[in-house]
Amino acid sequence: MSTLLEVRGLNTVYRTTEGQIRAVDGVDLSVGRGEILGVVGESGSGKTTLATSLMRLIKPPGRILKGGEMLLDGEDLFRLPRSEMPARRGRDLALIPQSAMHALNPVIPVDKQVAEAITTHGEASRKAALRTARERLVEVGIPPERHSAYPHELSGGMRQRCVIAMAIVNEPKLVIADEPVSGLDVVVQARILRLISDLKESRSLSMMLVSHDLPTVTRVCDRIAVMYAGRIVETGEARTVFEKPLHPYTRALVEAVPRVRGPKQDLQSIPGDPPDLHHLPPGCNFEPRCPAAFADCKTVDPSLEEVEPGRKVACLLYHDDERE
Ligand SMILES: Nc1ncnc2c1ncn2[C@@H]1O[C@H](COP(=O)(O)OP(=O)(O)OP(=O)(O)O)[C@@H](O)[C@H]1O
Ligand SMILES: [Mg+2]
Incomplete structure (x- = not known):
């Protein structure tokens, strides 16, 4: 699989009254063409900051530090003039922001809102944009009789489908979805994840899917990156990470899942x-917090290293050479 997105050395900080914090700390990651990368971690681990940094939508008191790279199809978007980013957003890469389904404009019918995502880029006529918007709404499972509904007339799952239609309407190379199924009940979550899987197949969708819920995203992701305190602490093939977690934090995330059987x-x-x-x-x-910690863990800050082909972990349990 060829690489679509390659991020190297991404650091994003926030200035706070207590000093500066590094919410994204030296992140390297990649997304292949037609691949879904899951980014998983607890609240506050830096997932939204990572997603927003990739869109270059970080605002003060936040700041992306110089020196990082974000190559999309080989082009470093961090080097583009800021003024060029609005034209790229939605087209090169689209964001489904956290809680997006609650942020739809309440006074505009959903088909017009999806059409606006097209006309913003200025080329299509309103009529053509509306036609494309309705096609995308059908594609994500909204029947034609609901297209002119206002957001409050639709269920949470339907609203999330509209938000997904809006994200794909300009055929972006990469979709970044921040918690697209949180706040929905489990049955609706499963349907939305099925839609994402179907779109991946039908459109060769490439996606970064952010979630605090490891088992949920494991079902649709090809690979997983686990975040802790702004860093990626484990990455690997999704099912392997879930079934055989190596980092004690990933293990804790897996154990935090209620078992049905x-x-x-x-x-x-x-x-x-x-x-x-x-x-x-x-x-x-x-x-x-680590149940497996030993003396060296108090002094050595482990780097993210390959421990098996396609599997990286930042933990001294697996790094003989970093132990003191
Ligand atoms: N505008 C801001 N100003 C100061 N600190 C911020 C700001 N936004 C986020 N942070 C801090 O950055 C860290 C990462 O936050 P972020 O929202 O990226 O985490 P998250 O993993 O998306 O969490 P959640 O699962 O709750 O959405 C947290 O410590 C948070 O308090
Ligand atoms: Mg978040």
């Missing part, structure tokens, strides 16, 4: 508190 168990939450980005520990960021 087998003996009844109490729901495990991940022990300890999420990290305070203002006061990160000197060694591994996960060390204070």
Whole structure:
């Protein structure tokens, strides 16, 4: 599979009253053509900051540090003049923002809103744009009789389908979806994930899918990147990461999942508190919460290293050469 997106050395910081925090800390990642990469982590791990950084939509007090690269089809979008980005958004790469289905304009029918995503780019006539918008709405499962509905007349699942139609309407190379199924009940979540899988097949969709829910995204993703405190701590093929997690944090994410089969168990939450980005520990960021930590973890900050082909982990348990 050829590489569509290649991100290297991405750092995004926020200035706060207590000082600067690094919400995205030296992230490298790639998405292949026709591939879905899942980005998974707890609340505050930096997923939205990563997604927004890739769109170059970070606003003060946030800032992307110089030196990172974001190659889309070989072109470094971080080097483009800022003024060129609006023309690229929606076309080169489209974002489905977190809670997008609640952010649809309440006073405009959904077909017109999807059409607006086309006319913003200025080339299509209103009539042609509306026709394309309706075709996309049918493609995502909204029947024609609902096209002129206002958002409040549609269910949450239907609204999320509209948001997905809006994201694909300009045929972007990459779709970045930030928590596209959170806030929906499990049956609707499954339907939306099925739609995403179907679009991947029918359109060779390339996507970065952000979620706090590892098992849910495992179903549709090809690969997973697990984030903790702004860093990627494990990446690999989705099913392998879920079935054989290596990093103790990934293991905790898997164990936090309620089991439907087998003996009844109490729901495990991940022990300890999420990290305070203002006061990160000197060694591994996960060390204070890690059940497998040993002495070196307090002083050595592990890098993300390949431990098997296609599998990277930032944990001293797997890095003999980094132990002191
Ligand atoms: N505008 C901001 N100003 C200051 N700090 C921010 C801002 N936005 C995010 N942060 C901080 O950056 C870190 C990463 O936040 P981010 O929203 O990217 O996480 P997330 O993984 O998307 O979380 P969630 O699952 O809750 O959506 C957090 O510590 C958060 O408090
Ligand atoms: Mg978020």
